[in-house]
Amino acid sequence: MIVCFDIGGTAIKGAAAWSVDDVRPVPRRQTPIHDFDAFVAVLKSVIAEIGSVPDCVVFSIAGIIDADTDRTIMANIPSVHGRLLKADLEAALGLPVLIANDADCCALAEYGAGAGRGHRVVFGAILGTGVGGGLVIDGKLINSGGGFAGEWGHAPVAATRAGKPLVELPRFSCGCGLDGCLDPVCSARGMERLHSHLAGKTMTAEDILDDWQAGEAEAARTIDIYIDMLSGPLALVINVTGATIVPVGGGLSNCAPLIDALDVAVRGRILRKFSRPLVVKAQCTIEPGLVGAAVLGLDFVDRSKAS
Structure with a gap:
């Protein structure tokens, strides 16, 4: 099982995913846009509500990870903008973390569960x-x-x-x-x-x-x-x-x-x-960010187990 998040400037959407066809959302939370500790606390509350330790945590974000610096470009959420977000979240959550742009996650959702x-x-x-x-x-x-x-x-x-x-x-x-x-x-x-x-x-x-x-x-x-x-x-x-x-x-x-x-x-x-x-x-119109994050995370888990 993996935990998926779709991070926007207003709301954090979370879900547990066992397969691409079994993605179970939990109630959304407000995004703490100015306080990173509060941001992490919301993530932890979602993981705790799901009740199981996931194999990894995957984030769909309305922003970009700069491939040259690994820093997040996400100006509408100052609490994460400019951070080494993957490293910071892995340290805070104690779990493997994957991060992708929300448009990329939509493409993955269409590949795994939609028109693609x-x-x-x-x-x-x-x-x-x-x-x-x-x-x-x-x-x-x-x-x-x-x-x-x-x-x-x-x-x-x-x-x-x-x-x-x-x-x-x-x-x-x-x-x-x-x-x-x-x-x-x-x-x-x-x-x-x-x-x-x-x-x-x-x-x-x-x-x-x-x-x-x-x-x-x-x-x-x-x-x-x-x-x-x-x-x-x-x-x-x-x-x-x-x-x-x-x-x-x-x-x-x-x-x-x-x-x-x-x-x-x-x-x-x-x-x-x-x-x-x-x-x-696009056919995957219901929470495509979460579905795309699930596709990314489940593939990561499968490859990790294979190796």
């Missing part, structure tokens, strides 16, 4: 508050040692001319410090920014998508340009990785017509031709 079952190469994409992703090949998370693999939302690759007919677009500034990333124009807030630039209207992404599905012309123009901007970089990711399925999570994935339109556009831009959907809605 049966596929060797799975690229899990996130379209929501941000644009992110994770890559799993032969059941192994490419980012298992930490780092930035799968972060396709952060590179200066956003088109400056897109749509039919073509329209000129600015290079929007990104929170990562670069200009021209996908994140500030293809996330949910990015869609809103794009629509404001094109139509001069302030609307939520949900309302833009509703208007698009209702045939409203300005929303249709925004979504046409959005799909054009997003599909090219995603096609490049697929060509480079050889992914044969791209499950999409995040809030925007709840709009099925948007994912269908993205799939059609992407399949028209890749080298390998698929007669079936390639870009699909």
Whole structure:
């Protein structure tokens, strides 16, 4: 048995996992964002509630482990930001600890229990508050040692001319410090920014998508340009990785017509031709962070026992 945690800025979700299909959540706790000792105390309380000593503890975090320094980049939780989190937690809990980015865990969840079952190469994409992703090949998370693999939302690759007919677009500034990333124009807030630039209207992404599905012309123009901007970089990711399925999570994935339109556009831009959907809605929508953490932890335990 392993214990899984999904760590967010508001809540800590915990679960015990005996298999990928047997993940049992416990009630969530509030995240102590400023006090590391209180943070550890919450983790210990979850482990105590589960009542058994786990083989390891696995964390899905809304952040990154810097592969060069092993330090955590998680600015929304100051109590863990900048720490050697794996070493600190192993010392505090007295158990082996694994840590992975939440988008990576979502990709693992899709590989183990979702749309990625049966596929060797799975690229899990996130379209929501941000644009992110994770890559799993032969059941192994490419980012298992930490780092930035799968972060396709952060590179200066956003088109400056897109749509039919073509329209000129600015290079929007990104929170990562670069200009021209996908994140500030293809996330949910990015869609809103794009629509404001094109139509001069302030609307939520949900309302833009509703208007698009209702045939409203300005929303249709925004979504046409959005799909054009997003599909090219995603096609490049697929060509480079050889992914044969791209499950999409995040809030925007709840709009099925948007994912269908993205799939059609992407399949028209890749080298390998698929007669079936390639870009699909993620299937593991209930606590994918915990399920992905379970996949990672159970594989670690199996390999440890084998050696």
